[in-house]
Amino acid sequence: MGAPLRKLSGDPECKNGTCPTLWGTDDGNDYVVQGYVINDPEQAVQLDRLVSLSRLPNVTVVVVPLAGRMPDFPMTCFSLHDDRLVIVETFHSEITTRDPRDVQTYVDTFHRFAGVSLSDSLG
Structure with missing residues (x-):
């Protein structure tokens, strides 16, 4: 068992x-x-x-359900690498940025999606 x-x-x-x-x-x-x-x-x-x-x-x-209202329209994929680096994949290229304002934009976007996820540990 x-x-x-x-x-x-x-x-x-x-x-x-x-x-x-x-x-x-x-x-x-x-x-x-x-x-x-x-x-x-x-x-x-x-x-x-x-x-x-x-x-x-x-x-x-985490799972973000298809039903319900999304906080943003996900136009691109991105990955956060701590609070100093983000990699954004667009339709035709990959962008790496360390600009604090850019990174904060994606941190905020991540938290908006985490807020509607089916996880109790994010948000």
Whole structure:
């Protein structure tokens, strides 16, 4: 018998218990994703990559639900590297900036999305 699972995230608006939910063990060694079946091999590879990244100590993966109001329109991808560096991926290029005003813009954007995520630990 394995370690007991605890609910890590899920949609609080879910009415019938069939919505995607993430479960994990307290030791962080095992995860269970309850939800929709992924039949597309590319999506399975992407999910595997997310799971791998989520195990890194400086990476947090949360769910932002499709339903509901988004705080911004996500036009680009970006990654924050502490409070001194942000890398922004646009449609045609990658921009690296250390300008404190630029970095703060993306820190604020991150917090707006974290605020609507299904995680209790961000926001």
